[in-house]
Amino acid sequence: MTLFKNLNTDTIKDCLILLDIDGTIAEDDQLEVSDENMVIIDKLKKMNQVHLCSNSRNHKRNKTIADYAGITYLDTDIRKPSKKILDLIEHSAFTRRLVIGDKFLTDGLFAKNIKADFIKIDRITSKNDRLYIKFLYWIDNLICKIISK
Numbered sequence: 001m002t003l004f005k006n007l008n009t010d011t012i013k014d015c016l017i018l019l020d021i022d023g024t025i026a027e028d029d030q031l032e033v034s035d036e037n038m039v040i041i042d043k044l045k046k047m048n049q050v051h052l053c054s055n056s057r058n059h060k061r062n063k064t065i066a067d068y069a070g071i072t073y074l075d076t077d078i079r080k081p082s083k084k085i086l087d088l089i090e091h092s093a094f095t096r097r098l099v100i101g102d103k104f105l106t107d108g109l110f111a112k113n114i115k116a117d118f119i120k121i122d123r124i125t126s127k128n129d130r131l132y133i134k135f136l137y138w139i140d141n142l143i144c145k146i147i148s149k
Ligand SMILES: [Mg+2]
Pocket: 020, 021, 022, 023, 024, 101, 102, 103
């Protein structure tokens, strides 16, 4: 696994990409996306159709990040792993789908539900992460460990 900023984008093209926010391109509930991560988003944008897709209900913040990155945000209360999220995308030029995220239980299962490839990246964490977020991360890591045995 690799951090998003180190993702090799060379082989990622002609995809409909659903990109997670928290833990993937930004710290949990934070607004800042690093320049390094922006570079990767820009590279992905060139060859693919990229949408931000988050289970966070902080739509205002999510939309701000999307505007900053120049990509669309799927503004909805439908949560991953529901495949209904796909209905929000009006047009896709590409049939190949790719989910990029940090969590198996949301992003990984979402990928499975929409028949997408899944790239699980190394999570961006912070000592300031909220306690229940740390707990969710712990559960997700545990389940990953169990299923990968
Ligand atoms: Mg996440």
